[in-house]
Every structure is written in structure tokens, then in C-alpha cells.
Amino acid sequence: MPRLIFLLALMLMPLSTALGAAQSPVFINPGPHELWLLIDQSTSSLRIYRGEQMLESFAPVSVGRGGVKRLRHQGDSSTPLGVFHINRVKLDSDFHIFLGIAFPTAAHAREAWEAGMMSAREYGDFMSDLRRTGEPPQDTVLGGYIGIHGLGEADPEIHRRFNWTQGCVAVTNAQIDQLADMVTIGTRVVIR
Numbered sequence: 001m002p003r004l005i006f007l008l009a010l011m012l013m014p015l016s017t018a019l020g021a022a023q024s025p026v027f028i029n030p031g032p033h034e035l036w037l038l039i040d041q042s043t044s045s046l047r048i049y050r051g052e053q054m055l056e057s058f059a060p061v062s063v064g065r066g067g068v069k070r071l072r073h074q075g076d077s078s079t080p081l082g083v084f085h086i087n088r089v090k091l092d093s094d095f096h097i098f099l100g101i102a103f104p105t106a107a108h109a110r111e112a113w114e115a116g117m118m119s120a121r122e123y124g125d126f127m128s129d130l131r132r133t134g135e136p137p138q139d140t141v142l143g144g145y146i147g148i149h150g151l152g153e154a155d156p157e158i159h160r161r162f163n164w165t166q167g168c169v170a171v172t173n174a175q176i177d178q179l180a181d182m183v184t185i186g187t188r189v190v191i192r
Helices: 002-012 015-019 106-114 120-133 156-161 173-182
Strands: 035-040 045-050 053-058 082-093 096-101 147-149 188-191
Touching: 045 173, 096 173, 106 120, 147 173
Parallel strands: 035 188
Antiparallel strands: 035 045, 045 053, 082 096, 082 188, 096 147
16 A cells, blocks of 8 residues: 555656756756766767866767667667766776766656556656665666776777667777766766
8 A cells, every 4th residue: 555655646746856857958057167978979979068168079989779769678779868977987897997877767767657668566666766775776677787988898990880889878998087087976967
């Protein structure tokens, strides 16, 4: 019975509360000193900003073989669209350095539930885990373990010519070194 009450309360929440922060890059409104990243699939680039000022641009970047989608499905090799933040750093990754992003967000989970991709129980479990730990579970129907990483031992020519990842954003090893020196846990990442 408590689970049913919880799910009903979630369903009755105003959409703006359920979605949290604005999801459109148009509305990110960075502070004047905020360091944030914009990954733009249309230009195949990753731009580093401080407030409104662009500091650096990396191109080309590689995204998932399945393209970029708002609602990705686990295993479809697509990169999720949205506004995220860096929530973990792995310095000994197979891909040199891995900067994890907090995906899926509550908004992605709600959209997946409304689209029938996630059951009410899965959505309730997701929201419960998110509230309990402060981090999204990584084993959902939307997938997880999404981040920005280097090439490791991958072929730089493949990187220049194709989108080759399983859903992450790839940059060169030198670029991920530079990013790792600049970002912190909580740095905002916009993928559009």
C-alpha cells in the first residue's frame, strides 16, 4: 500500500517539480563564473564555457553509434540528450579517463514511464533509489554508465571519421586530460 501511495503522489506532482532543472540548453542560464560543457552533435563538438564565454572547443567528438536521442534504450548505443552533471571520475579507465555523467535523470525516467518504456514499478524503484542515494541507478531500461572519455587504445582515425561509442562522448586522450584538469564533480554538461 505505501508503494501505491508513493506512485500516486509521483503521478500527481506538477511536471515542473518532477522534471527538476530546465532540460533545454536554451534555458541553462549559467552563472558568470560557472564552468560548463556543451556537447553539440550537429557540429560534432565539445565546447567548454565559463559563463557565456567559450574557453575551448574540441572537434570532432564521437557520440554513440546509435546517434543522439532524448530517450535511449539500454543497449541501443545512443547518446542521451539533456542537461546533466558530472558525478564521478575514473582515472584508470580503459578509455584513459572517464568522466561519468548523472544519467538517467528523473526527467528521463518520467518520460520513459509516460512513453511506456518503464513500468510504474520500475519508475517507482528508480525514484526511490535516486532519492535515497542522490545518484541515478545505472541498471535501468534506459541504460547507464554514460560519460565523457578519451580514446585509450582506440584508433584515432576511426574517432575522426565515425561515431563509435556505446552511448558515451569520446574525445582524444589529450583532450580528456585537459577536461579532467578543468571540471569538478557537479560540472554541468549539456548534450544537444
